Amino acid sequence: MDETLAKWLYLFNRGDDNQSFRRFGAHRVGPGRWQFLVWAPNAKAVAIVGEFSDWQPTALKPVGETGCWLGEHAGDVGQLYKVQVTTRTGEIVEKIDPFAFAFEKKPGTAAKLTDLPQHAWQDTAWLTQRKDHLSYDRPLNIYELHLGSFKRHEDGSYITYREAINEVLPYVKKLGYTHLELMPLMEHLLDASWGYQLMGYFAPTSRFGPPEDFLAFIDAAHQLGLGVIMDWVPGHFIRNTDTLAQFDGTPTFEYADPHRADNVRWGTWNFDLGKAQVQSFLLSSAMFWLDWCHLDGLRVDAVSNMLYMDYDAGKEHDRNRFGGRENLEGTAFLKRLNTQVFAAHPDVLMIAEESSDYPKVSAPIDTGGLGFNYKWNMGWMNDTLKYFSTDPYARQAHIDQLTFSWVYMQNEQFILPFSHDEVVHGKKSLMHKMPGDRYNQFANLRTMAVWHMTFPGKKLLFMGSEWGQFLEWRDWSQLEWVDLNDPLNEKMQTFTTVLNHLYQATPALWQEDFQAHGINITIGDRSDVIAYERRGRADKDRLIVVLNLLPEQRDQFIVPVPHAGLYEIGLNTESARFGGTWTHLQRRLRTRGKPERGQPDSVAVVLPAMGALLIKPLTEKTQGAGSMEVKRDD
Known part of the structure; x- marks a missing residue:
């Protein structure tokens, strides 16, 4: 040999x-x-x-x-x-x-028959800045996209990777996102699996063109200043008998124990994560996408399924050799995965889609963690959607669905996801979840968007939600772009764009996401109004967030602020520009010289009904700016 x-x-x-x-x-x-x-x-x-x-x-x-x-x-x-x-x-x-x-x-x-896909990369500048500026104290705002249903040709056929360079990338960049997260683009057979039941762990799907065109898409994104993440599925694979299942006539990639191999939840086979060759296979897949394809990170799917032996249906009493629920091979593999990825690429994103309270998912391995740098905050997402989908007057008794997340918001390095899973299978779109008539649905949606964008943690939003698409997501047809002919949808898209760009421009909203210093809750004991201050590292980098959770305007509402001086309302969700009713906006505020709720000073504002205000202190340079309106036109 x-x-x-x-x-x-x-x-x-x-x-x-x-x-x-x-x-x-x-x-x-x-x-x-x-x-x-x-x-x-x-x-x-x-x-x-x-x-x-x-x-x-x-x-x-x-x-x-x-x-x-x-x-x-x-x-x-x-x-x-x-x-x-x-x-x-x-x-x-x-x-x-x-x-x-x-x-x-x-x-x-x-x-x-094909060689390793080749591409003349032109993303050196992007990779250099990625290495020099790690994501923890940078803005990270992700647009989640299913390429097969973002846009299609008139005959219903897919757009290609090459066409997506012009159809997808400029749109996402203009909206103000920092990253694009692609649902799995590895080769798969069933469209309805959305790419999560895989067979080709080293092959971009042929649906949209050859592998070289996929690399061109990634390169174009980087040249435009967009990072690209892809969902990666190392826990389970498609059952089809001509793929990986029983590859050599015996369990090869899957567990030998049929009970452990059978993934009832998704109708797939579980990888035997304790088998050395399977580990080489999966580790190589991860490195292929990060090394060869220049991806900026992997969102690792279904991590809970790899962490717990009793996660799946019919396995409620499965235990490891020590009598615990943990899948020892799964946890060992995940640690090995993150160790090898970060040894080669310390600047990429390894994101766990993990739905349990397993501790230290995003903590370093040498401190007892799994070694991911981010975890999806599923608890925050579920509680937020449950709260905002309830009638405003009925949800007053459930304010803890929002405030409870303050208790654990820094237990992990979280991403706050409004993902595809929340707008499909009868769950309704984000806009359709909101209570009231169409006007109030949009008012709720804008307020929820502010909660999302200003809560500690990085951000993710699924495509179509940026303009409040009413229909649930359908993988077999393109988004309802016709919605944008409606002024309310068009103004919601404008709102999302303004909010995203404000997020990127405001260090207080991302610089200290995972530090206690990064947030100061000033009003947290009411059932109708929440207020908190987000802080960056510099004393000047502060932003006060006020959410009115009832459809009732509040005049002369007192908001605590960190110091005396002039303040400016940087965003009002009820601006007519965004689909609200305010045509003249209260902008310039002077402190009252009166402490409030333990804070040194306070300002009086008109708090819009079912709306939110973002208030920022004015520096000496901006205090001489022109006057701003202080009244509301009905």
């Missing part, structure tokens, strides 16, 4: 190879010649069948006792092929190449 190959396979079988995509699968070894390397440890025989051989098998040879099979064949780029496995029982089955970089279009599952 070649000494270099022997080293590679040794590392792969130890679980220490995070670059296995460079050796496994099909790789060109000369003009018109390809080498195939397949892991099938319990197969009786392995062969390659493809267009280049009229689908007749070309046998691979076992590589010692490594469980791998190696061989060569002539072929042309783009030709289709599969792996033919003869099981120990003599059954002959055709399987995908797990390491393929490209597949034929659905419903086929044949891989394509």
Whole structure:
């Protein structure tokens, strides 16, 4: 055996190879010649069948006792092929190449002969600033997008990666987002799975074009100043028998125990995260997307499913060898994943979609954590949506649904997600969740958006929510862009854009997200009004947030402020520009010289009905600015 190959396979079988995509699968070894390397440890025989051989098998040879099979064949780029496995029982089955970089279009599952996708990258400036400016004390505002349903052609066909460069990226940038989060774009068969039931862990889906065009899309985003995150699914995979399931005739990628392998919740198979070769496979997948494709991070899907043995249906009493609920292999794998990713890329985002109260998900591993740098705050999201979807007068008794999150808001480094999961399957769109008539629905939605944007933590919003789409998200058709012909939807989109840009320009809203200093709650004991101060590092970087949670205007409402002087209302959700009724805005405020609620001073404001104000202190440079209106036109 070649000494270099022997080293590679040794590392792969130890679980220490995070670059296995460079050796496994099909790789060109000369003009018109390809080498195939397949892991099938319990197969009786392995062969390659493809267009280049009229689908007749070309046998691979076992590589010692490594469980791998190696061989060569002539072929042309783009030709289709599969792996033919003869099981120990003599059954002959055709399987995908797990390491393929490209597949034929659905419903086929044949891989394509192709080199590692190439691209002449022009994102050096982006990668340099990413390395120099880590995300913790920077604005992070994510637009979550399902590429297959963002926009479509008139005939219902998908836009391509190349078309998305012009259709998606300028739009997201103009709205004021810092990052784009793509729902899984790895190869998958079922559209209705949204990409979460995968088969191609190294292949951008062929739905939207070749892999090289996917790389061009990422590069274009970076050149425009947008980061790109993609959802990644290391916990489970598609059941189809011609993919990874029972790959060599025995449980290969999945657990040998059928009970543990069966993922009832999603109708998939669970990866055996304790198996060394599966770890090499998944670690290599993560590094492929981060290294080769220049992604800025991975949102790791269904982390709870990897943390708990009893997470899934029918497994309520499953226990590990110590009698606990924790999936020991799963937690060990996640720690290993984050260790290797951050060793190579300390500046990327590793985000856990984790729905339990598992401790220290976003804490460093050497302190007992899992090593992610962010965790989705599902509790905050669920409580917020429950509160704002209730009639304003009925929800007064449930103000704790908002204020309880203050208790744990800095237990983790949180992202606050209003994701696709909250606007589908009968849950209604964000706008449709809001109570009252259409006007009041938008008023509630704007107020909730301020709560979202000013609460400690980074942000995520699913596409279409920025203008208050009424219909639930549908993966089979494009967003309801026609909504923007309605003035209320168009003004909601304007509001989101203004709020996003204000967020980016205001260090108080992101610089100290995960420090106690970053927020000071000044009114938290009422059932109708909440007020708090967000703080940056510099004393001048402060923003006062006031939320009126009832549809009743409050004149001469007293707001505590941190010092005497002049203040300015930077945003009023009830401005007519945003769909409200205020045509003249109260802007310039002078302190009353009276302490309030333990704060040194206070200002009197007109608090809009079902609305929010953002109030900022004026510096010496801005105090001489022109006068501002102080009354409201009905």
